[in-house]
Amino acid sequence: MGIKERKELEKQEMRTLILDTAMKLFLEKGFENITLRHIAEKIEYSPATIYLYFKDKDEIIYTLHREGFEKLYGWQQKILTIKDPLKRLHKHAEMYVSFALENPEYYDLMFIERAPFKKIKEMKCKDGMNWEIGMRSYDLLRKNIEDCKKAGVFQNTNIDVAAFSLWSFVHGIVSLIIRERCSMFPEEQRHDLVKCALDFMQENILLTGLKKRS
Amino acid sequence: MGIKERKELEKQEMRTLILDTAMKLFLEKGFENITLRHIAEKIEYSPATIYLYFKDKDEIIYTLHREGFEKLYGWQQKILTIKDPLKRLHKHAEMYVSFALENPEYYDLMFIERAPFKKIKEMKCKDGMNWEIGMRSYDLLRKNIEDCKKAGVFQNTNIDVAAFSLWSFVHGIVSLIIRERCSMFPEEQRHDLVKCALDFMQENILLTGLKKRS
Amino acid sequence: MGIKERKELEKQEMRTLILDTAMKLFLEKGFENITLRHIAEKIEYSPATIYLYFKDKDEIIYTLHREGFEKLYGWQQKILTIKDPLKRLHKHAEMYVSFALENPEYYDLMFIERAPFKKIKEMKCKDGMNWEIGMRSYDLLRKNIEDCKKAGVFQNTNIDVAAFSLWSFVHGIVSLIIRERCSMFPEEQRHDLVKCALDFMQENILLTGLKKRS
Amino acid sequence: MGIKERKELEKQEMRTLILDTAMKLFLEKGFENITLRHIAEKIEYSPATIYLYFKDKDEIIYTLHREGFEKLYGWQQKILTIKDPLKRLHKHAEMYVSFALENPEYYDLMFIERAPFKKIKEMKCKDGMNWEIGMRSYDLLRKNIEDCKKAGVFQNTNIDVAAFSLWSFVHGIVSLIIRERCSMFPEEQRHDLVKCALDFMQENILLTGLKKRS
C-alpha cells in the first residue's frame, strides 16, 4: 500500500500547494484578484491542472474558509486549560488577536471579506453545517463568559452582549490593522499599540468586573 | 461669467448624479460588482459619457471615499457643542455607529474595503493629503479624549491607546454587522445588541474612568 | 431623423452579417462547430463585438431558427392562390423541397439539428409561442389536405395521418440529401432523382386518391 | 495459442464494453455531449485506457457507425424468407422503422448525425469500402423492388426512383420522431401515427402498384 499512500500524500501536497498559493495571492492582491490563472502561473502549472484537485474556484475558497475556522479552533484549544476564567478570557482575547495578525489572509477571509458568501450561503442550504464550525469558536467565547459570570464577573450583563462586545473589540483592533486603516500609527509602534489596547480592555472591562464583584 | 458658472454647476450636478448612482449600486450589489456600464445604464447615459466627468473608475471610487470622510466629519460637528467631555465621548461613539449603519456603503469604502487603495496610494505621492481628511476625524476623537483626561478620566492612559481602543470597539461592532458576521444573532435583535454593546462600553470603560477619578 | 434611421439600418445590417456568417459556418462545419470566435474571425471583428448585437450565442441560434420558419412561411404563401387543392398540394410538396434544398442550413436547423432545443425549450415555457410559428406551416398543410378531402380525395384517411405521411415523405427526401446519405446516387443525378421521387409520390398517392374518388 | 486467443478475446470484450457504454451515453445525453471522460467513468477505467483500445474518439464513433450497419443488415435478413415480393417490401418498411425506433442511437448515427463523416471520409480514401456495408442494405431494397417489378408492380418506375422514394418515406417518419419534431402529436399517439403512416403508404403506393398491375 506504500505506493497508494504516497500517491495520496502527493495529491494532498498539491492541494496544499494550491491553497497556499491562493492564500499568498489573496494577501498580496486582495480577494477579487485571485484568479485560477494567477495561481496556476505561480505554481507553474497549467490552469487545467488545478481542476484535477478542486472542482472549481469556489471550492478553493470554500476550503480555505473552512480551514481558517479549523485553525482558529485549534488555537483556541490552547487556552482551555487555564482555570481562572478571567485570566482565560484575557488570554482568549490575546490569542484571537495573535491568530488574526499571524494569519491575516485567513482572518480576512473568515471575518472581513465579502466574497466567499455566495458559495457558503448555498452550502448552508445543503448541509446547514457551514457556520457551525465558526459557531464553535463563538460558543467557546460565550462559555468563557458564562464561567466568568459564575465567578462573579459580568453579573448584570447579558452573555451575548458581553460576548459580542468583546468580540467587536478585538475584531475592531485586528481588522483596522489588516485592512490598513492605521497609517496614523507608525508601523513599528503598532505592535505595542495592540498590546496596550488589549491591556486597556483588561483594565477597564475585565478588572472592572472584578472590582464590582468585591 | 454667468455661462461659465452655469456650465460648472451642470458639470457638478452630473458628477453628483454619477457618484450617487455608483453608491446606490454599491449598496445593492456589493462593491466588486459595480461596473461602469451599470452606472451608465442607471443614469441613462452611455458609458463613454462617464469618462467626461471622471478620469476612470478609480477616480469615482476615490471621490466617494473622500466624500464619505467629508460626511463623517459633518456628522461629528454635531456633537462638538456638548460640554461634558465624557458625555461628548459617549455621544461620539453613538454617532459613529449611527453614521456607519445609516451609510454602510460609505463606511465600508472608508474603513473596510480594500479596493480604493491602489488609487489612494498613488495620490498620496502626489498630494500627501489624502488621509488628512480622515485624520481630522481621528483628531477629533483624540481631542475628545484629551478633554476627558483634563476632566480627570483616563488619567493613566496614553491618548492614542485610548483613542485606538475606543475606535476599535465601535469599528468592530459596525464592521461585524456590515460584513454580515452576525448571523448568530437574529436580525431583529441586532439593533438592540448594538445599543447594549455601546452601553456595555460606557459602563465599563467610561464610567470606570469616572469612578477612578473620584 | 435621417441619422437615427441610418444608424438603425447599420445595426440591422450588422446583425444580418453576423447571422449570415453563422449560417455559412453552420453549413460548412456543422452545427456544433459554430463558435462565436469563428464568426468573429470571419467577419473580422472581435468576439466582444458580437455581444453588442446579440445577448449570447443562444440568441443567435434562436434568431436563425425563427427566421427559418418565417422564411418557410413566406414561401408557402406563394401556393395559396392555387385553386385546385390537389394541384396545390402537389405544389406544396415541390415548394417544400425547393425551400429545403435552396436553404439547407435553415432547413437543417429547423428540422434536423438537435442542438437548438435547449434554448427553445426554455423559451417555450416563457411565451409558449415558439413552435407556433412552425405550427402555422403545419396547419397550412393540414388545411390543404382538408381541402383535398372536401374535393373527394383521401376520403377515408385521417387528416393528421395524411399530413404526417406526406411531410415524412418530403422530409425524408431532403434530409437524406442534406445530411449526405445519397452518395450512391451521383451528384449530378440527384436533382432529377428528387423530381422523380416527387412525381412518384404524386402518381401513387395523389392521383390514386383522385382515381378512388371517381 | 490459447493465451494469445484469450488475450484477443479479452481485448474484444473491452472494446465491446467501451462501445456499448458510448452508445448508452449517446442515447442519454445526445451525441455532442459524449466525452471520453464520461465513458471512462461509466466503465470505471481511466480515460487513458480507452486509447489502448481505440486510436481516438473518432474511431469509436466510426466503429459504432459500422456496427449499426451490421445490425441493420442482420435485421434485414429476417424478411428475406418472405416469398411474395410485395408483402416482403411492406415488411421491409416495417422492419426498417422498428429498427430505427428501437435503436435510435444507431439510426441517428447512421442516417442523421453529421459527425462521423470527418473520419469516414478519410477512411474512404484508404479502403474505399466504407459505405459498402451500408450499400448492402440499399441493394437489398433495390432487389426487393426489382422482384416487385418482376411481379408486375412499379412497372413504369425506375428502380432507383422507387427505392429512393420508399426509403425517403420511412426515413422521414423515423427521423422526424427521433429528432423530436413531432411535438404536435401527443406522445402516446405517435406509435399509432407511425403505424397508420405505414399503412397509408401501403395502401397508396404498394396496393396502387398492385391495382395497376391488374
Added chain:
DNA sequence: CATGAATGAGAATTCATTCAT
C-alpha cells in the same frame, strides 16, 4: 457635450489527448 461602436485583455471552465511510470 455625448455617444455608438469597437476591442484587448482576461475571466472560468472543458476536453481530447499524451506520456512516464
Added chain:
DNA sequence: TATGAATGAATTCTCATTCAT
C-alpha cells in the same frame, strides 16, 4: 495492461476603456 498527472487549445462571456463622429 493500466493509469495518474498534466496540458494546450478551445469555449463563452465580461469589462474598462478608447475614439471617431
